[in-house]
Amino acid sequence: MDSRKIGVFDSGLGGLTVVREMKRLLPKESLVYFGDTARLPYGSKSKEAIVRFSKQIMRFLMRHDVKAVIIACGTASANALEELRATFDLPIFGVVEPGVREAARSTRSGRIGITGTEATIRSGAYERLLKQINPALQVFSQACPLFVPLVEEGWFEDPVTRSVIHRYLQELKKQTVDTLVLGCTHYPLLRKLVQEEMGEEVTLVNPSSSAVQEVKAFLECHAMQTEDREGQYTFFASDNTEKFQAFGQQVLEMPLTVQKIQIETF
Ligand code: DGL
Numbered sequence: 001m002d003s004r005k006i007g008v009f010d011s012g013l014g015g016l017t018v019v020r021e022m023k024r025l026l027p028k029e030s031l032v033y034f035g036d037t038a039r040l041p042y043g044s045k046s047k048e049a050i051v052r053f054s055k056q057i058m059r060f061l062m063r064h065d066v067k068a069v070i071i072a073c074g075t076a077s078a079n080a081l082e083e084l085r086a087t088f089d090l091p092i093f094g095v096v097e098p099g100v101r102e103a104a105r106s107t108r109s110g111r112i113g114i115t116g117t118e119a120t121i122r123s124g125a126y127e128r129l130l131k132q133i134n135p136a137l138q139v140f141s142q143a144c145p146l147f148v149p150l151v152e153e154g155w156f157e158d159p160v161t162r163s164v165i166h167r168y169l170q171e172l173k174k175q176t177v178d179t180l181v182l183g184c185t186h187y188p189l190l191r192k193l194v195q196e197e198m199g200e201e202v203t204l205v206n207p208s209s210s211a212v213q214e215v216k217a218f219l220e221c222h223a224m225q226t227e228d229r230e231g232q233y234t235f236f237a238s239d240n241t242e243k244f245q246a247f248g249q250q251v252l253e254m255p256l257t258v259q260k261i262q263i264e265t266f
Helices: 016-025 047-062 074-087 096-106 118-123 125-133 147-152 159-174 187-198 207-221 241-252
Strands: 006-010 031-035 068-071 111-116 138-143 179-182 203-205 233-237 258-260
Touching: 006 016, 006 047, 016 031, 016 207, 016 241, 031 047, 047 068, 047 074, 047 118, 068 074, 068 207, 074 096, 074 111, 074 118, 074 125, 096 125, 096 179, 096 203, 096 207, 111 118, 111 125, 111 159, 118 125, 118 138, 125 138, 138 159, 147 159, 147 187, 159 187, 179 187, 187 203, 233 241, 241 258
Parallel strands: 006 031, 006 068, 031 233, 111 138, 111 179, 179 203, 233 258
Antiparallel strands: none
16 A cells, blocks of 8 residues: 555646546545646647656656656657656556557447647657557547647637537548547547537547556556545646636636646756
8 A cells, every 4th residue: 555646747737637537536546736837738849848848847746755657648648658767767657558558449440530739649659559559450640739728718618619629620530430539638628529520429538537547457456555535636837827726626626726836947
């Protein structure tokens, strides 16, 4: 048993979809969350910048004596996971590998669509890992850079969002994918409209949920769960803490406080 916290980070608010799953599946685990709101979006940054930012965040989280870290960001998972695992000596989970495993399990036709930020799609991580599992899978990828600002604006069901979703996803629809991966942790907040656009017959994979299920299995297997009664959540952001607080309370349906930190000093 291990009652230390789990570290969770994202470029901003999207990682709260991972926290929401932790609240549901790992309610006893405490966590320390960092959202890099001063440097968001990561999706338009280079791999070198994403790795550098992610290492700073890891050094910050390590100060909190965390037992494991979840990279609750598709972009950082796709671009920095290997470098972080090579640098830091603790279990580090990304969202890409669990999302890949679930998509491969879910598809029947072998035609899988991937959505994500520009940096995630550019990395080719989803396609590479899916083909490792089954080289016959056909993978169709689409970067959706406008989804993140729409989510950050809270426009989860707005007509503008609907039309942007239609514009980005029409090509994947034409490819008749039967499984679509929401490959950025912001995107599950657009799930309803994406499902309406793709049709009920398309299975949506939420890697935030897949990742937490795998973390749960790992903690149980390694006897690393906590015995505490209820998890304590601590939130940090590098800017705009008021917006983070309001958005976080809406997504997590609980009161929260957010502390501002200077991440560049780590
Ligand atoms: N939440 C991040 C992800 O999962 C994307 C947001 C960003 O571009 O910073 O990829």
